[in-house]
Amino acid sequence: MKKNKILITGAAGQLGQEFVSYLEKTNFQVKALTRKEADFSDSEGLQGLESQLLKFKPDFLINCAAYTAVDKAEEQSALAEFVNADSLATLVYLAQKLDFRILHFSTDYVFDGTGDEPWTEEDEAFPINIYGLTKRNGEELLLDSELTLILRVSWLYSEFGSNFPKTIDRLLGEQEELNIVNDQYSSPTWTKPLVEFVVNNLLCNAELFDGTLYHYSEDGEGSWYDMASIINEKHGKRLNAVSSKEYIQVAKRPAYSKLDNTLAKEKLGLEPKTWQENLKEFLKIIQ
Numbered sequence: 653m654k655k656n657k658i659l660i661t662g663a664a665g666q667l668g669q670e671f672v673s674y675l676e677k678t679n680f681q682v683k684a685l686t687r688k689e690a691d692f693s694d695s696e697g698l699q700g701l702e703s704q705l706l707k708f709k710p711d712f713l714i715n716c717a718a719y720t721a722v723d724k725a726e727e728q729s730a731l732a733e734f735v736n737a738d739s740l741a742t743l744v745y746l747a748q749k750l751d752f753r754i755l756h757f758s759t760d761y762v763f764d765g766t767g768d769e770p771w772t773e774e775d776e777a778f779p780i781n782i783y784g785l786t787k788r789n790g791e792e793l794l795l796d797s798e799l800t801l802i803l804r805v806s807w808l809y810s811e812f813g814s815n816f817p818k819t820i821d822r823l824l825g826e827q828e829e830l831n832i833v834n835d836q837y838s839s840p841t842w843t844k845p846l847v848e849f850v851v852n853n854l855l856c857n858a859e860l861f862d863g864t865l866y867h868y869s870e871d872g873e874g875s876w877y878d879m880a881s882i883i884n885e886k887h888g889k890r891l892n893a894v895s896s897k898e899y900i901q902v903a904k905r906p907a908y909s910k911l912d913n914t915l916a917k918e919k920l921g922l923e924p925k926t927w928q929e930n931l932k933e934f935l936k937i938i939q
């Protein structure tokens with residue numbers, strides 16, 4: 653039987669590493685490209701990607717490459733736009749030419765964060781920072797292509813790279829008290845179940861790749877403070893809930909960006925655990 657070939661871009665990032673680690677244990681043939689081998693910053697870098705694609709001839713390209721530095725993007729908007737949006741036009745062109753499908757990830761930061769009802773795929777995106785704007789522009793280039801599927805995700809964490817739960821766990825080990833923002837709500841996403849879902853529910857069904865955008869999220873919602881409280885259960889330190897105004901960041905963040913996962917449940921067979929269950933399991937793994 654023909655083994656499906658998967659090419660992963662941004663393979664050194666936290667999601668990219670999770671894909672590589674999981675796919676290596678499957679029957680898929682995998683090629684992992686880091687920024688060095690496939691640089692999305694300019695057309696020269698994208699030529700490097702094209703030659704890798706010509707050699708490997710993937711069935712699926714999983715795009716984990718992205719400009720993700722939310723605050724820095726405010727001053728590097730041109731680079732963020734090229735990586736998160738312009739380069740995707742080249743990806744679509746190459747997918748049509750070489751006949752492969754693209755799985756792409758976007759973000760809850762495409763929403764402005766007003767209201768208190770989970771955001772659906774039908775809701776209008778209205779980014780309030782440059783990162784969110786570039787990711788929205790990227791989505792628009794992929795929507796309605798016959799070869800793409802876009803998953804919006806929120807607040808990713810994994811065993812790989814640096815992220816909120818790992819940082820808070822370390823800081824709570826070192827300090828007696830921490831201030832944590834308690835007025836931004838969404839839901840954290842562990843990359844392990846996300847990757848398992850993609851491999852088991854999406855890569856086996858190329859027909860799903862028809863330019864549709866879905867929201868992937870774990871059940872429930874919470875704030876950064878709620879997450880930190882679970883991490884603090886083993887440390888028992890003092891957590892102070894603070895507002896975004898007291899914790900100044902360069903880029904604005906949406907106050908409420910929980911993604912409604914109903915469509916993914918209905919159409920893609922998503923059966924998520926609650927974010928609290930996943931976070932507790934993750935914390936056991938990293939001990």
Ligand SMILES: NC(=O)c1ccc[n+]([C@@H]2O[C@H](COP(=O)([O-])OP(=O)(O)OC[C@H]3O[C@@H](n4cnc5c(N)ncnc54)[C@H](OP(=O)(O)O)[C@@H]3O)[C@@H](O)[C@H]2O)c1
Binds near residue numbers: 806
């Ligand atoms: N992290 C989150 O909370 C979050 C939330 C919602 C959506 N997302 C989306 O989920 C996806 C994966 O995010 P992540 O958390 O895995 O991000 P990440 O850990 O920052 O990984 C991004 C990867 O992209 C690579 N990259 C950056 N600029 C590049 C360029 N010019 N050319 C090629 N590669 C480049 C980085 O390379 P280096 O390793 O060399 O820096 C890194 O390996 C992204 O699309 C992101 O927008 C993330």
